[in-house]
Amino acid sequence: MSDLILGIDGGGTLCRAALADGTGAILGRGTSGPANILTDADGAARHIVEAARAALEQAGLGAADLFSIPVFLGLAGSTVPRAAQEIRARLPFARLALDSDGLVALEGALGPGDGSVAVIGTGTIYFIRQAGQMETVGGWGFVLGDLGGGARIGQAAMQEAILAHDGIRTPSALTSVLMAQFGGSPAAMVDFAHSARPADFAERAALVFDHAETGDSTALRVIRLSAHAIDEALDRLYAVAGPLPLCLVGGLADRYAPWIAERHRSRLRKPRGDGLAGAIALAQRHFVPGTGAAA
């Protein structure tokens, strides 16, 4: 049992866990539901344990081993002291280290060095590590932030479909496809939108990128404005950290690569791995003798 480690990457949509040996080789994986420690500490704790247990099970270990294997957790919201305290109190692990989802994303993408990572999925958040210090930009959620994220893209495209329906803007293939999803009824689209979660809007982001790639005028407007919002945030990272390595990660990272400004494209690095790989690497550094100093 010596030198087994668990890495956990917990976010607002999913919690993922991996069991590894002391060299970082993955022995088992597990996935469960949301681990939003800010809004639901009980649910987050339950999903963290569920994902960890599934990873142990895949490696042939029992639930009892959960209590002895050291764990590194990268959790959204962990920089809020109250949330970090609450989640620690609810977890069964004997030895655990807790840090942000940003740190594991950055470690996974770039390794232990300095650099920046843009996490572009349903929302958008940016992390910079400089001389070992982490800084966060963005990540404020759908209503006032997350510019360039999938939810804002989906919402903007649906808004364009309504404007096209009213004859205020020119319709396009994209606005027709979106309106057809609601039986051609703007009232049905508005009804949907009033109870939609960000993830529901974000489901339409891929469709918008698809249409932008074929030159659809509405999709081009939405994607160009979104890419401009990402560019502005990346300019901020550059102003803070200078020409450090930069990775785009998250569900929309690959879709955005051709749309962001050349000044940023030219310094993009392909990410080494994901946040779960980062959590395993950090678990190694923390808990396995001889693999580096604790962060």
Place this chain on the structure above:
Amino acid sequence: MSDLILGIDGGGTLCRAALADGTGAILGRGTSGPANILTDADGAARHIVEAARAALEQAGLGAADLFSIPVFLGLAGSTVPRAAQEIRARLPFARLALDSDGLVALEGALGPGDGSVAVIGTGTIYFIRQAGQMETVGGWGFVLGDLGGGARIGQAAMQEAILAHDGIRTPSALTSVLMAQFGGSPAAMVDFAHSARPADFAERAALVFDHAETGDSTALRVIRLSAHAIDEALDRLYAVAGPLPLCLVGGLADRYAPWIAERHRSRLRKPRGDGLAGAIALAQRHFVPGTGAAA
């Protein structure tokens, strides 16, 4: 009691009633709460009766007269047949005529002739009357519509305050004032926004106009984009109805007048009266012999 009439202007925020004699002279007024017949028919019926009763009371009449005086109601959502049926079934009036809030706004602003009216308050909605036929543009609500309305202005300005906090965009007096309203905490601003109603965002619109008028760079960006959205909708009205008279009404109408495009400014008419005046005029035409044919 002969020739007394009631006019009702019912919207999502307020319901207003006026009692008038056959010449249209106002004898009493009453105001109550929201009359949103789409989402709350019972509440709407209650507020309509409450406003009507208050108007009678101010004129020295009793609640019993409610059942005999003919009423013209302009209600948001009345173009939805189910909603119109539901509200009719809940009202005590012996003689009533029901039409849209758009018709009473247009009648109040322009009188009985053809023309267009842009209602710019918390949201935005546009009405055109051409050869007696009404057409509606916009009015889709905060999440996917209402471009240029006060709620969207407030939200956009708060988003700018968050971007300024993150160093992504340049701060201004406006972003500082907004952030100070939340003790300088973007997290507090985001918390507020997640439970805010459109009216809560719209409360900040006047502040944004104030700053735009002093040349604040953030306010200028927000107001120019908002005025552009209004201009696009007015272009649509022009395309549909040609150079008919145009009025801006609603809480932000006067603020917008200097910001909309010259091509629209030059055909603006000062509104004659408000929606309640329109409801009284329509009640006259419907119920008072010799004041014109029923619409």
